[in-house]
Amino acid sequence: MLEVSDLHVRYGKVSAVTNIGLTVQPGRITLVLGANGAGKSTTLRTIAGLVQPTSGKIVLDGESLVGLKANRVVGRGISLVPEGRQVFASLTVAENLRIGGYTSTKEKREKNTELAYELFPILRERKDGPAGLLSGGEQQMLAFGRGLMSDPKYIMMDEPSMGLAPAIVDTVMGSVREIADRGLGVLMVEQNAEAGLRVADDVVVVNRGESVYSGSVEEARSHSSVVLAFLGEAALEA
Ligand SMILES: Nc1ncnc2c1ncn2[C@@H]1O[C@H](COP(=O)(O)OP(=O)(O)OP(=O)(O)O)[C@@H](O)[C@H]1O
16 A cells, blocks of 8 residues: 655645645555645655655555655556656657666566557557657557556556546546556546546645545445535536
8 A cells, every 4th residue: 555644745835735645555546636736745755755855744555755766666566657747758668668667577568568559449549650650649658658657556647637538638537547456556546537537536636835634436426525526516516
């Protein structure tokens, strides 16, 4: 289990995260909802070791991750698929995947390349072409595949639906669910609450750097303030 408690993060004088707690279980998807600037991306970046917390706990299967550099966090089995995809446009699809597996053994790289191609057959078709020629949706699939290459136990996804057409959002969300069903723990930040709630198991709501609600998706759906804030009145009546 991945457990974050009482997390505080500052960028100089700016407090980005003031009290965030969440858990992610193997085989389950924890969805993080919250307004722009609430501290969602900072939380993921801090777990990933890209930013150091000012205080708080980040514990993976009983061991603290606080203070570890990003490459060590990857080595412990946590991978981040960043917002905005950030694929290497001039490299091929296959080369982008290989980069994600640079810490892995050859055997694991081959296994996870196959997994990425199995989840997203279009990547296999385009494997020798430049990633920059992929559509936005295909680039998101590639970023997702690249995140799997380090053979993670937990994968964090920062707004995977951003800028994608609804049909592609469904494909990406379906793959997030499939990965969880294969046993990975998923921590997903998503502005598209509807799409996220369709596949998630647990929800954490973040407001101005603090987690203010956490519970199962079922509970969240019956919690009127959560529904009203993220889904609108129509969803409450449904
Ligand atoms: N590199 C940085 N330097 C200074 N302040 C930052 C930096 N990154 C984020 N912040 C600030 O920290 C706060 C939280 O930002 P963060 O990006 O984590 O929020 P978010 O919930 O992910 O929002 P969004 O959905 O817009 O990405 C905001 O006030 C933001 O302006």
